[in-house]
Amino acid sequence: MRVAFHTLGCKLNFAETSTLAGKFLDQGYERVDFNEKADIYVINTCSVTGKADRKSKEAIKKARNQNPEAKIVAVGCYAQLQSEKIANIKGVDLILGCNEKFRILEYLKNHESQEEPEIHTCALEDTVKYNPSFSKGDRTRSFLKIQDGCDYVCSYCTVPMARGKSRNQSIESILEEARVIANSGVKEVVLTGVNIGDFGKSTGESFYGLINQLEKVQGIERFRISSIEPNLLNNKIIRFVSQSEKFLPHFHIPLQSGCNDILAKMKRRYKRELLKDRIEQIKKHIPGAFIGVDVIVGFPGEDRDKFRETYKFLEDLDAGYYHVFSYSQRPGTSAAGMSGKVSGKEIKQRSREVQQLAEDKKQKFYRQHLGKMRKVLFENRNDNGSIMGFTDNYIKVEVDCNDELHGKIRDTALKEINSQGNVTGEVRSD
Ligand code: SF4
Structure with a gap:
């Protein structure tokens, strides 16, 4: 079958x-x-x-x-x-x-x-079971689930209605899975979940405790932390990553709006100043870190002035990229009943503007690293005969194809930005 x-x-x-x-x-x-x-x-x-x-x-x-x-x-x-x-x-x-x-x-x-x-x-209240998972089949990277569900009630979000309350498996059982992944030869593990900074709620443990233990797992060379809420990304975690040999200088933080009025309507648990402070802390301890930030455009009540406020905030922020999402009304959420709806045409226009800003930010970040040496984990061969991979700080790099590089981490000199917007590199010979 x-x-x-x-x-x-x-x-x-x-x-x-x-x-x-x-x-x-x-x-x-x-x-x-x-x-x-x-x-x-x-x-x-x-x-x-x-x-x-x-x-x-x-x-x-x-x-x-x-x-x-x-x-x-x-x-x-x-x-x-x-x-x-x-x-x-x-x-x-x-x-x-x-x-x-x-x-x-x-x-x-x-x-x-x-x-x-x-x-x-x-029923939602019966969605309490935790099912451990990690992705297989890719020799370079595995997504390891560490947490499920969410206790937050962001007004636009439908995820807690589908996945239920925040819960997680124990650090010990995650370590066992990490060892299985290590034995399969995978080099990089991405920690995933719905709200991973909330890890530990159901086991009396903490995200900080988890990453401390994962650092000691033999055989895995790289860990990436996927999206983490700014209010849960504390200084302890940032300092840990700055000293870690395995946790990469790469953060993904959902901001959603650069206007505090909209953040309040979204029921987010912070003001925009917190995000700015988190980024300053990261850059202070890890100057070369790549920081991707999520933004939603067109949330109800985001008039032209409020959007401009967000845009200006994003322009001034020292982020490496913006992941732009167009607001989508989800049945059953409190935002669905809010006034001040933004037209689809306007949402598209705002999305285009922030996407352009995101590209500019990324190119600026890439340019800052030209001429430097970074470690690249090589993945797939491209149609144009090159092989691509990502640096520790998430720069997409292409080098002339050499099949032996697949799944390997190599010191690579970053040369220039090509027409696809990626960085071309040269692998340092051993
Ligand atoms: S946006 Fe994220 S933090 Fe907010 S309710 Fe949805 S899953 Fe939870």
Whole structure:
């Protein structure tokens, strides 16, 4: 039997798809590409924006077109939140929510084909189980889940409604998984979750305690911390990273707005000054660190003046990149009922402006590093015959192809910025 997977959304979803795939492989299934004919298609859905909803639906339809006889299983956040909508798509057999997806084989075994799809989702208060996961199949990098759910109630966000309360596994069990990853030869591990700075709530531990222990795991050369809330990124963590041999000088921080009125309406737990202070602390202790910042444009009430305030704040900030998200109204959130809606056309225009600023910031950061030597983990061969990788501080580097570099970390001289906006490099020979 052949099974194919398609994953939408965040790194956490990717890690969890690997766990689901492992369950099938253990039972003797063959995993094939999503574009191939399979007997079972599993779509791990996302619902973070309206676009994510649409893409989830499109993937389901694509699976049906590829093999109308196949069993189609929709799992994950969109399946949890909008199971009835998915049930209306022709050809879906099974719909499993965030908890239930980990019992996919059991549900498939008991499933009998019928006109209506079978739906298994549980109430939010029952979404309490923690399912460990890490991604496999890539020799260079693995996404390791350390936390799930979120106790915050940001007014635009639907994630806590799908994934439930903040919870985590113990440091000890994460260390065991990290050792398994190390034994598979993977060089870089990205710590992922919904709100990873909140790690430790359910086990009486802390994120700081976790990274201290992970540093000691033999065999893994690099750890990256994925997105961490500014109010949880404390000085202890920053100082630890500055002295660490394995935790990379790379931070990803969700700001969302550079206007304090909008941050309050978003129910974020900080003012913009905190973000500025966090970045100053990082730069003081780790001058070469790359800092990516998330921004949402077009939140209700963000009039032209408030947007300009945000833009000016972003212009002055010493960030390396902005990840721009267009506000998307999510059913069931408090922001959905707020006045002051921004038109789609205006949101697109604001998004373009911040994206341009983001590119300028990135190029500036790259230029600051030309002529320097950084360690690059090499990944994939490009169509143009080069091989690419990322420096410790997240600069995308291309060098002339040498297949022996794949999966290796090498000191690389950063030369110039090419027409694709990447940095060309030269590997230092040993
Ligand atoms: S911190 Fe806010 S934006 Fe992030 S998952 Fe929790 S509720 Fe959503």
